[in-house]
Every structure is written in C-alpha cells, then in structure tokens.
Amino acid sequence: MKNLSPFFKVNLFGAIISLLMIGxxxxxxxxxxxxxxxxxITQRIIFIVIGFIFTxxxxxxxxxxxxxxxxxxxxxxxxxxxIFSGKHILIQAKWITVPAECGIDLDYMFENxxxxxxxxxxxxxxxxxxxxxxxxxxxxxxxxxFLGYLFIMVLAIITFLKIRQN
Numbered sequence: 001m002k003n004l005s006p007f008f009k010v011n012l013f014g015a016i017i018s019l020l021m022i023g024x025x026x027x028x029x030x031x032x033x034x035x036x037x038x039x040x041i042t043q044r045i046i047f048i049v050i051g052f053i054f055t056x057x058x059x060x061x062x063x064x065x066x067x068x069x070x071x072x073x074x075x076x077x078x079x080x081x082x083i084f085s086g087k088h089i090l091i092q093a094k095w096i097t098v099p100a101e102c103g104i105d106l107d108y109m110f111e112n113x114x115x116x117x118x119x120x121x122x123x124x125x126x127x128x129x130x131x132x133x134x135x136x137x138x139x140x141x142x143x144x145x146f147l148g149y150l151f152i153m154v155l156a157i158i159t160f161l162k163i164r165q166n
Contacts, residue, residue, distance in 0.1 A: 005062060006159070006162070006163060007057070007062035007067070007070075007159070007163055008058060008062075010155065010159045011054045011055070011057045011058045011070075012054075012058060013155075014050070014051075014053075014054035014074075014152060014155060014156075015051050015054035015055045015058065017148070017151070017152065018047050018048070018050045018051030018054060018152075019051055021047045021144075021145070021148050022044055022047050022048060022051070025040070025043075025044055025047075025141065025145075026044075028134055028141070032133065032134055034133045034134065035128070037128045037129040037131075038109070038129065039084055039085075039087065039088040039091070039129045039142070040088070040129075040141065040142075042084050043081060043084055043085055043088070043142070043145045046077060046080055046081040046084065046149075047081070047145070047148070049077050050074065050077045050078065050081070050152060053070070053073045053074055053077060054074075057070050062163060067160055067163055068160075070156070070159075070160070071156055071157065071159075071160040074152060074153070074156035075153060075156060075157075078149045078150075078152050078153040078156070079153075081145065081146075081148075081149035082146060082149045082150065082153075085142045085143075085145040085146040085149060086146060088129060088142035088145075089140070089142045089143055089146060091129045091130050092129070092130055092131075092132050092140060092142060094130065109121050
C-alpha cells in the first residue's frame with residue numbers, strides 16, 4: 001500500500017466504511033429480527049450510493065476535474081443522507097409527529113405513486129419510523145448513520161483540500 005496514491009487510499013477506506021455501515025445495519029436487522037422502516041432503507045440506499053462513488057473513483061486517476069467531481073458527488077450524497085437521518089432522529093425524538101399506524105410499505109409506494117409523490121411520502125416517514133428497536137450505548141441507528149454521513153463528508157472535504165495542496 002506504500003505506492004498507492006492518497007486519493008486511492010481514501011477511496012478504498014471510504015468504500016470499506018460504506019460497506020461496514022450497510023453490513024452492520026443488515027446484521028443488526030437479521031440478528032435481532034427487525035423490520036427496517038422506509039427511512040432506514042433510504043439511509044442504506046444512500047450508503048450504497050456513497051460506496052459506489054468511492055468504488056468508482058478507485059479506478060479514476062486523480063486530476064483537478066476528478067477531485068472536484070469526487071467532492072461534489074460525495075458532498076451531495078452525504079447532505080441527502082444527513083437530511084434523511086436527521087429527519088429520522090427528529091421523528092424518534094418525537095419532535096416531529098407522524099401517523100401512529102405502520103404506514104405505507106416502500107415497495108407499494110414506488111409501485112403505486114409517481115416518483116415525486118413516493119419520495120415525498122418517503123421523506124414524511126411513518127409510524128414505525130418513530131420506534132427505537134436497537135441502540136449502541138444509547139446511540140440509535142439513525143444517529144449512527146448521521147455520524148457516518150458527517151464523517152464521510154469531512155473525509156471528502158479534507159481529502160480534497162489535502163490533495164489540492166500537493
């Protein structure tokens with residue numbers, strides 16, 4: 001790993017972090033037999049997108065344009081992740097009220113509503129989004145996701161600035 005560029009190392013590290021976040025969520029779901037809510041699934045999809053971005057840039061030679069594109073793509077994906085996980089945190093903290101019923105299934109939303117309306121329904125969350133089924137030393141899964149998105153955002157910004165200086 002000595003001869004690898006810092007850009008490659010950061011992308012490899014980011015891809016591994018994304019994979020670990022997704023793997024952890026799925027492991028927790030399977031071990032504790034939990035059913036993920038629509039916001040949880042959305043956050044997983046965002047981590048998959050982030051992992052894809054990191055993996056894609058493993059194969060792209062760093063140049064000024066690729067570094068800017070890298071930063072913009074990661075920044076956009078992490079902002080979207082922060083918004084969804086932040087909304088989920090607010091729902092779980094009962095700062096935002098949602099209907100008490102379980103709500104609409106994710107597959108049903110995308111099969112029966114136009115994309116814009118399905119995304120709007122998804123962002124509203126459902127009653128089961130307010131349930132805290134698991135935590136790690138008092139930190140819920142949406143809070144862990146929020147921290148993960150923040151970490152990746154800071155990593156992307158620092159990488160951009162550091163590589164730009166070289």
